[in-house]
Structures are given as structure tokens and as C-alpha cells.
Amino acid sequence: MSRAAVIEPVLLVHGGAGVRRQDIDAGSEDEIRGALAQALRQGHALLQAGHGALDAVTAAVVVLEDSPHFNAGRGAVFTHDGRNEMDAAVMDGATLRAGAVANLEHVRNPVLLARAVMEHSPHVMLAGAGAETFAREHGIALADPDYFRTELRWRQWQEALRREASGSNEDTPGGDRFGTVGAVALDVHGHLAAATSTGGMTGKRWNRIGDSAVIGAGTYADSHCAVSGTGWGEFYIRTAAAHAICMRVAHMRQSVHDAAERVIRGEIPELGGSGGAIALAADGTFAMPFNTAGMFRGRMGADGVPHVAIWKDEP
Amino acid sequence: MSRAAVIEPVLLVHGGAGVRRQDIDAGSEDEIRGALAQALRQGHALLQAGHGALDAVTAAVVVLEDSPHFNAGRGAVFTHDGRNEMDAAVMDGATLRAGAVANLEHVRNPVLLARAVMEHSPHVMLAGAGAETFAREHGIALADPDYFRTELRWRQWQEALRREASGSNEDTPGGDRFGTVGAVALDVHGHLAAATSTGGMTGKRWNRIGDSAVIGAGTYADSHCAVSGTGWGEFYIRTAAAHAICMRVAHMRQSVHDAAERVIRGEIPELGGSGGAIALAADGTFAMPFNTAGMFRGRMGADGVPHVAIWKDEP
Numbered sequence: 001m002s003r004a005a006v007i008e009p010v011l012l013v014h015g016g017a018g019v020r021r022q023d024i025d026a027g028s029e030d031e032i033r034g035a036l037a038q039a040l041r042q043g044h045a046l047l048q049a050g051h052g053a054l055d056a057v058t059a060a061v062v063v064l065e066d067s068p069h070f071n072a073g074r075g076a077v078f079t080h081d082g083r084n085e086m087d088a089a090v091m092d093g094a095t096l097r098a099g100a101v102a103n104l105e106h107v108r109n110p111v112l113l114a115r116a117v118m119e120h121s122p123h124v125m126l127a128g129a130g131a132e133t134f135a136r137e138h139g140i141a142l143a144d145p146d147y148f149r150t151e152l153r154w155r156q157w158q159e160a161l162r163r164e165a166s167g168s169n170e171d172t173p174g175g176d177r178f179g180t181v182g183a184v185a186l187d188v189h190g191h192l193a194a195a196t197s198t199g200g201m202t203g204k205r206w207n208r209i210g211d212s213a214v215i216g217a218g219t220y221a222d223s224h225c226a227v228s229g230t231g232w233g234e235f236y237i238r239t240a241a242a243h244a245i246c247m248r249v250a251h252m253r254q255s256v257h258d259a260a261e262r263v264i265r266g267e268i269p270e271l272g273g274s275g276g277a278i279a280l281a282a283d284g285t286f287a288m289p290f291n292t293a294g295m296f297r298g299r300m301g302a303d304g305v306p307h308v309a310i311w312k313d314e315p
Numbered sequence: 316m317s318r319a320a321v322i323e324p325v326l327l328v329h330g331g332a333g334v335r336r337q338d339i340d341a342g343s344e345d346e347i348r349g350a351l352a353q354a355l356r357q358g359h360a361l362l363q364a365g366h367g368a369l370d371a372v373t374a375a376v377v378v379l380e381d382s383p384h385f386n387a388g389r390g391a392v393f394t395h396d397g398r399n400e401m402d403a404a405v406m407d408g409a410t411l412r413a414g415a416v417a418n419l420e421h422v423r424n425p426v427l428l429a430r431a432v433m434e435h436s437p438h439v440m441l442a443g444a445g446a447e448t449f450a451r452e453h454g455i456a457l458a459d460p461d462y463f464r465t466e467l468r469w470r471q472w473q474e475a476l477r478r479e480a481s482g483s484n485e486d487t488p489g490g491d492r493f494g495t496v497g498a499v500a501l502d503v504h505g506h507l508a509a510a511t512s513t514g515g516m517t518g519k520r521w522n523r524i525g526d527s528a529v530i531g532a533g534t535y536a537d538s539h540c541a542v543s544g545t546g547w548g549e550f551y552i553r554t555a556a557a558h559a560i561c562m563r564v565a566h567m568r569q570s571v572h573d574a575a576e577r578v579i580r581g582e583i584p585e586l587g588g589s590g591g592a593i594a595l596a597a598d599g600t601f602a603m604p605f606n607t608a609g610m611f612r613g614r615m616g617a618d619g620v621p622h623v624a625i626w627k628d629e630p
Contacts, residue, residue: 220555
């Protein structure tokens, strides 16, 4: 009883599910793996220095938002009418405090605004112009819409419009429905946190809000478990996917592996959805299931080495 | 095994928790009880005629949205800057399909738009101007902002501004944080549905979205259980209250009474929140817990009589 448990901090990140080998060239793949490793190093260094899980997931997600390779922040996909509209959320497992923002067009790092909402407003979820007013009042960095316009996403949008005009129902090549980024962390105090950020689906309409900003759907953390999802968001909302995984871990005594498998590779595909998630338990066990060809993902733990993977056959 | 189970349809409604005896006069109380009874009769008649649970909860919520006495539709409270901004959601337990809308200013019956989003869009959740564009495209009735301006809510807003100016942290008299409406139903096919509609909190800012429109927080239904919540929404989001109740019923084999008690009178007040919920299981058992002085509520089942109650000591 006198032994002080030494908790090894752990950080997991994802950069979206749904990618296929034909979608990315070798140069992009290297840059993507580099960005995931950089996000892991940045967040894990904070954990090693004794910072909280919330600081680590925020820092890791900022790195991924700043990369043009992921559908979040800088690399956000285009809406049906050619805008970039971003959602994000954070949740602190120790206190169940949460912040979520949706329909942002001018916020450079949506995850930083989600965190400010959690810490400096009486509300959990803000949207649109109101959320951006809050951002200005709290000194959150804004960006011109041009900042979010990348060549890849612009081409995907044009392609989506062409397919719509020709009546095709095919999926957009390049997994443009996916690419959401997220992180979950366990800190030296044994506390968990989760963060998710996204540009949503290419061609989305009517100020659609996806699962990333819906606490319980794409993002959840409590004292037992933290989850960040990435996939076809509507199915994550309908199954309350992140909360369902955490309920299974916290109250049904399932391993985080079994809990995440059941929801991500059971409930969601049974309804017709697809995607993945990263899930981390308070004992440091974790799972990174996905039901697509690939998922950008990474982990950094006791060995202090960033482990990055994309395809199914990678460890 | 040859016996065809006869399922008695059940409908529950609520018109918000948080009301205190000193907040309403006898005339208002009569009108409120009358509106709850009317909502029950309207929805239950559909169930008796063999319509689905989704039709019943939609019809019941429309009656409550049309009454000026509840904080939803017509009687919505005012935001900090003097607007009415409404959220709503519906969920069909049999299919896990859901629709949610937020930050509406011109939609006469937000619940009808939530249902249209579920039935006629590829998305689950729409907000603000985009949601209203979708409403126009789908023939959903709009209303001028004047329609939502009631004397009671205007006075509550003025009072809230005065208290803010004087630095008071007191709760607004009249339970203006509450008054959300909702319904859950079990139809003759054994299917469940839930619907919730609200004007949110008086004085809310920055396009705040509350729990009513967050699937899993204020609204959830699956094949075992349907829940509609009413209370201080931020706590319902943080605990994913409606989904937590349904997970306990569906996967932890708790009675709907125990599940709802644990979340509404356990988890939420432990975090500092308050409110109530209506919860209905597929076997027709139900619970209507609240941790406030009163909750506008009602039930109609096999006896075909609307049972309406407000205070704790009523059956």
C-alpha cells in the first residue's frame, strides 16, 4: 500500500481513417508520418514535464491542424458552397469539463477555441458567428479564409461537384470524408483527456455539424477512458460512439480493446457507417480500431519513441 | 409462443424542470396543465391509431411549442442580445436515425425541422442560417421573430440584464433556465422515439447550443429506451445524460427507474447541475425523475386518461 504508483504517460494521435494506398504518393506519406511523429513528440514532452493530459492533447492537435495534410485547421475540406467550416472539441476526463465549437470559418486552431470555451465560458458548445465573437473576445488567433485553401482540398471539392452534377454516388477519391484529427492522453497524475478537430465532409451543406464537436459522439473522456473518433460522423452521433466506448470501460468492465472493437467494428458498420477511433484507458491500455483500409495514427509511451502507422498490416 | 403480445402504447411528456410554486399563478398553472394534457391526447391518439412512436412525440412536442407557457417555439426565452434562438432534436429508437437543429430564429416548430433533417438530409445535425435554408427548401413553416416575443420571456430577459448589471449571481426567478419541452413514446409495434425542443437559457451568448440538440445529451432513443431531458444543459452534455440512461437500460440491465435516478439525481447534481428527464423502456416501464422543486410532466397509457403533474408530492 505504501508503493507510490508510477504512471507512465501515454499519448495517442490520429489523422483520420479512410485513406487508401492509391490516395497518397510517397512524398505525402513521408510528410504525414512526420507530422504525426511531431504531434506525438510535442504532446509527450509536455506529459514528461508533468503537464496535464489536456495540455498534451491540445498541443498535439495544434500540430496536426497546422499541417496541410489533414482535414482540420489548415487542410480543412470545402463545403458544398466552397467554404471551409470547422468543428472541434476537448474534454477533461478528471472533471468532465468540455468545450466544443462548430461552423468556424476564421479560427486558425479550432481546438484552442474549444479549450477556451471550456475554460472561460459558462457554456460547453458554441457555433458560428457567436463562437467567433467569443474567439475575438478571448484573443484566439484568427485566419483569413485563404489560409485554409489548399490545392488538394480545392481539387477534391471540384471533383465532388462534378460527380454531383453527373449524378454519381461514388465516394470521393482521397478519403475526403475523413481526415479528422484527434488525440487522447494519460498524464502522470493518472488523468485522461481527449481532443478532436475537423473540417467535416467535403461538400457538406446547411451548416452541418459533425461528430467531432458533439461531446459523446466523436469526443469523450472520463476518469476511466478517453476517446477521439474519426469517420462518417453521422454514425458516430447516432451511436454516441465515444461515450458508448467509455461506458463500456467505466461501467461494464470491458477492456478498452473490446469496448472500442464493439462500437467501431460492430455497431457503426452494422448501421452502414465507417471510420476509426483511438481509445485510451486509465491503466495505459489502448486501442486504435478502424474498419477502413487505413488510418493515420500514432502512439508514444514509456519508450519515448513515436510509433506511427497508416495501414492495417502495420503494428 | 403463439401468443401475440399486445403492446399498450405509452406517451410521456415534459414541459421543463425548475419551476417553483411562487413562479406561477393559478391561471397559468391551469393553462399549463391543459397544454400538457392536450399534448398527451394528441400524441396518444396517433399511437392508438397505430402510428409510430416518432409521429406521437413529434405531435406532442408541436402542441407544447405552440403554447406560450413553455420555453420552446412560441415561448422561447431571450438570448443575451434579445433574440430567440431555438434548438430541437428527434430520434427514432428502432433505426437509431436522428435529426437535430440548433440556433434557429425563424422556424415556427423546431421539432418539425429536426424531423425533416432526419428524414430528408444525409446529415444528423444542422445549425443557424444553413438549417433555416434547409427549412425553406423543405417547406417547413417559418415565423417572424415577433411571433416568439412573449411578455413573460421579455420581462425575464430584462430582469436578467438588470441582475447582470448589478453583478448579482442569483438565479432568475421563474426558472427561465428551464422550460424545455419533450416527449418519449412506445408504439404498438414496440418501437420507441424521443423528441426535445427548447429556447435554451435566458441570456445565453455566442450562439450557445444546449443539450436538447445534442444527440446523447438531452435526447436519445434506441430499441430498449427513450429519454428526453430538461435542465441545465451543460451538465447533460458533459454526462451524455440521455445516452447514459439508455446504456444502463440496454446493456447494464438496470430498470429505467434506477438508470434515470442514477444519472438525474446522482451524476448531474454531483457535478453541480440540476434538472429532470422522462425515460421510457420498451416494456412500458418509465421514470420521470427531477432534482428541482417541480417539473411539468404528464403520462398517458392504457387507461386513456392524461395524467399531469407539476410538484414533487403529486403522483
